[in-house]
Amino acid sequence: MHSKDTIVAPSTPHGYGGLAVVRMSGDGALRVANKLLPKTNTTPLINRFATTLLVVTPDGDPLDDVVVTLFSGPNSYTGEDIIEISCHGSPAIVSSLVSFCVEYGCRIADPGEFTRRAYINGKLDLVQAESVASLIHSRSLDAAKLNVRLVRGSLSNKLVELRSKLIKALSLIEFELDVSEDELDEERLNTAFSLLVSVREIFSTLLKTYHDGRIITSGARVVLSGEPNVGKSTLLNALLGKNRAITSDAPGTTRDTIEAYSVVGGVPVCFVDTAGIRETNNAIESDGVRRSIEEIETSDFTLRIIDNISYPVDIINVKTLVVLNKSDLFSQKQLKLFLNKHNNVVSISAIREQNISLLENKILSGLLNDKFHSADIYLTTSRQNSVIKDCHGGLENILSSWNVLLATADVLAFEIRDVIDNLGFLMGPTTPDTVLDKVFNSFCVGK
Amino acid sequence: MKRTSLKYDIIVVGGGHAGVEAAYAASKAGLSIGLITMDTNALARMSCNPAIGGSAKGQIVREIDALGGLMGETTDRCGVQFKLLNKSKGEAVWSPRAQVDKRKYESYISAKIRNVDSVDLIRDEVVGVDVVGNRVDSCLLRSGNTIYSQSIIITSGTFMDGLIHIGDRKIPAGRMGESGSVGLTSSLVSLGIQTGRLKTGTPPRLKKNSVNWSNTDIVFGDESPTPFSFSTKEFAPQNIPCHTIRTTDDAHAIIKKNINHSPLFSGDIGGVGPRYCPSIEDKINRFSHHSSHLLFLEPEWSGSDQIYLNGFSTSLPESVQIESLRAIPGLESVAFYRPGYAIEYDYFPPSQLTSTLESKIVSGLFFAGQINGTSGYEEAAAQGLIAGINASCCVKNIEQLTLGREESYIGVLIDDLITKDTLEPYRMFTSRAEYRLSLRYSNADQRLFPYAEKFGLSNLARSSKHNKKAQALKSVFELLSKPVSPGLINNKVKEPTSGAQLIKRPEISLESFQSNYFDVIKTPFLEPWERSELLHEAFVSIKYEGYIKRQNASIQKNKKLNLVKLPLFLDYLSMVGLSREASEKLSSIKPETLGQASRISGVSPSDISVLTVYLKNK
């Protein structure tokens, strides 16, 4: 009887290419791989060795020369036996390989199933698993770097460290409740308190990284707004041209806007040109204006473009930067006078591509709290953010009512446990045994 | 002398704390019971410390009492010192404890059991169990007799292939002075039941007059003592003191020097002992930075000449025990009645049981007490009680009793036993109960009374008292829902606020209310201690209301999982999507419900969703 099904899927995108990779995972992977080889084959597959082999059709006809690599479980990505076949990159070869594997007993993998198995078998935790998906979809090198760190466990390790501190603090309280028959021990409580304070500090540092982490990994939306003819489209081209990014018209989404992707200082940015939207002060009923306002509200940053130095510059908003375009049309003196009066305005010439780098820098400062990405660890998903926020809030509560809680140490323990349980939404649950283990192993118990 | 017949509705093997509760509970169902034990003069013997209750265990005793068990009332009659522990640490962990007169305890229980007509006490040793099909059918006795029954409860404690260690001396025994039980283990193994080895230890018993008492400190119990039983009346127990003394560097040095003579360190003992009850050699070895350990000198019965040296559990050679103790001021000329020792014994990993404590593979065969890998009188008694109730339901073919984790420590105990790996003898701790805040000693009767009624464990007097008490509690809540006039509360209150709102303020305690505030609540049917407990209980349930509400979502979720039944023999190994560890654990433990599955270590929430999907698609 065969146990646990074996999955198969192409791991490289569909299309023609030099190479393509087909991957299997499960108890049957090795058996299926051997079926793909000619009956006369004598070369054994060795763990973590790339072997050049001929694969044949079920009728025994040669199909392709391939490289087969075996990764024996549990030391593999999924924790199960994995076979990777690098074949020539023809869709026909790939699909034949996959269908032969299915014929020999594999099942086509569901999307993300390899990573799911890695998670189920404890090779990755939840944080790491979700970062794998983000890594694959990284749109900038910096985003990729950040995701790699997450996949490699930077956040997970930090959370493990924090959880063990929380468990330590809880075990100090549980010792008081479950073992000690004396009055509450001042020193032990102080140790618990300072552990909790240190965890709260780290939680709050982590929370501060979420804004940047999200922007770096998921990218930002930056809206170019302004009257017709101020030079929005020209500026968009200048911003893109410099970065040689692909412009994509997105007609399906909003008829009147153009979206284009680029990378600014490592941050993937989607620039939205509110082309054709007429902004007037009185035409609130206009559909275009409403849409433009919506765009601005849902964006991370807005460039308010003007081309007139008599324009009233009154938008003071951290999410908005006023850009004076067509600087080439003004005299130095005029510009200087204007900029002195409005020191938040950046002046550029889109057509001459002047001051574009400065503008980019300003955009980056507007988007990120720390444009040098100097934190070790970033929170990147709203799930991470909301869990850590809850944990942080829980600790705030505990620490601010510490003296009151001490009168009911059972409630204090309940609250600490609640924080640990919350953290479990990111890392999996903590059982009472973990806490008791800590009690037994670090204290001398037994009256 | 009663005559023994050849057939019983239920046979209980062993007359320890588990066995007597099992027999007593089962007898209430009007069935005939044979209680077979090796020494009928040693019923409910306290093998180790002369105390009942304590943290978490006190709550268990209250629960046993609520379900009509013997332990609570016996302790109230035989206790020599009572103390409510943890008074400064929050009401959910307040735990009653008592020092007990061991001899009185045995004789009280013995009289109780002998008084029940339907229980036959049989002095013999069970050496085998026979089945017909997969149902138990009979017990084979050392005497050669066979006794028949369709329900057998095994409660043989530390006796199965028991082996005592004192230094390198080894004595086959069930506990000091009583022979062990040989043969039953292999008979059970031949039925397919797995077995393992555990170990526990006990300290030496000192001669009272060999101690220089002036070197010890005195500890008394509470002045207003807290009893265990909801039936106890006119409670006025003795308050005999215990004494404490501290170990010294010199004593430690002697132990360290001889540590290799302890079978724990020489490798002679293979069984695993409890970490929470370490031997003195273990404490000194693992916590070498502690220069001194506290020891308690406890009388074993009132007027006892035999002193139990709590905190000095050991299996060192007797000479080393003496030498090291003599290095302690006050014990310079200490002499023993008997040395401390360790005992190794067979147990049967309890994951082989259902939540009713019946074997998953042999029907009608129940297991309770120390043989399930637990330690402690209270844990044993609780299991005995549940096994007794369920064996009788099994005979009558009616629904059996499984208590939930959210409603009792007993529920936590049994659920932990059947879902967790036994890595050491299991002792209850309050922190094992995730819903600890609701499992108070003071509401054990409220929590479990409905079961006592349903399973015929209560009586008329108890029922009527319970109902009156519930009524009184309701009146207290009503009173507290009304505004409190400022004169009746000691703290300053500006606007008229309800008592309940006041109680939620941290600075308000029960004592903040003037003593006459509750006078309108009339409770002539309650003992004074019960009345004050009732008020406290009302107070705490209001104070903790918010926290308890927060637990409810998780309680509901778990209840739902507990309702989803899993077939006992699912093929987990070929189930798609389970982690390797989960499928192995699940197929070895064979949980009865999705809830149990979720509490097995190594089974993650994602495994549970796989099982859920599997059950849906089936």
Ligand SMILES: Cc1cc2nc3c(=O)[nH]c(=O)nc-3n(C[C@H](O)[C@H](O)[C@H](O)COP(=O)(O)OP(=O)(O)OC[C@H]3O[C@@H](n4cnc5c(N)ncnc54)[C@H](O)[C@@H]3O)c2cc1C
């Ligand atoms: C040395 C020692 C140290 C201990 N230390 C501690 C401690 O530090 N802390 C703690 O909490 N608990 C301790 N205990 C455990 C405590 O004594 C037990 O938990 C409790 O007594 C278990 O109750 P029981 O009913 O399961 O078994 P027991 O009290 O052991 O009773 C078993 C009964 O079964 C009978 N019996 C056994 N085999 C057969 C048979 N084949 N046929 C007929 N009758 C049989 C015996 O005669 C006995 O009456 C210790 C026990 C010992 C022996």
Ligand SMILES: Nc1nc2c(ncn2[C@@H]2O[C@H](COP(=O)(O)OP(=O)(O)O)[C@@H](O)[C@H]2O)c(=O)[nH]1
């Ligand atoms: N002199 C000058 N003209 C510019 C500059 N940028 C844009 N323009 C001109 O302004 C006009 C409108 O530009 P366009 O980008 O279409 O404006 P939009 O309607 O805001 O998108 C075009 O004729 C551009 O050539 C600039 O920096 N300097």
Ligand SMILES: [Mg+2]
């Ligand atoms: Mg335009």
